């Protein structure tokens with residue numbers, strides 16, 4: 001496990017983008033696992049900038065997003081497909097057909113989740129997975145208590161997550177209560193993981209992840225012992241850690 005503590009969100013974003021760009025330079029057809037949310041926004045802007053400057057080429061890259069709300073269409077401004085198009089895919093030279101986000105409007109969600117897993121396998125597995133972390137320690141929408149071996153499936157969001165995410169909606173009642181999410185087991189199979197976190201509201205979850213027990217009660221702790229994982233934290237997110245190396 002590698003721990004990088006940086007000054008602020010800007011530096012966290014640059015560092016993470018540099019890692020992603022370096023891996024793509026090494027393997028042009030890299031398979032990325034991607035996250036949404038506030039945390040990766042600046043990192044995606046960095047990657048878009050690098051792509052504009054022709055420092056990184058996404059022509060052969062393919063992507064699989066971690067999750068999507070159930071009931072939101074891809075053109076809904078709070079869907080994760082919309083987020084990805086707006087913040088990254090529309091700004092880089094990726095081929096849209098190589099980008100995958102679980103289909104929140106699927107009628108047969110079970111089958112959709114099964115096919116998503118198969119698509120990841122068919123692409124050769126995720127080479128590099130980006131993760132954020134929820135203030136309750138969730139990764140993707142694997143809420144506390146999600147089984148270690150869980151796969152892509154429909155999950156119910158906790159009150160905590162609905163409240164956290166309501167900042168993007170007009171009313172809390174508009175926040176979807178279910179999502180399709182890769183499982184902890186799916187995520188752990190990525191060949192490499194980069195987890196980014198910034199801000200004081202993540203400090204408790206980061207502390208529990210890195211210094212608490214490995215437990216399903218804190219899903220992020222389940223990736224801590226991954227064979228190739230880098231945590232990039234800003235000073236605020238790392239503020240409660242006793243061991244800063």
Ligand code: F6R
Nearest residue numbers: 035036037038039132133134140
């Ligand atoms: C979203 C995802 C979530 C977020 C987490 C943190 O694709 O995987 O687990 O990473 O909820 O969200 P932000 O970055 O908005 O604090």
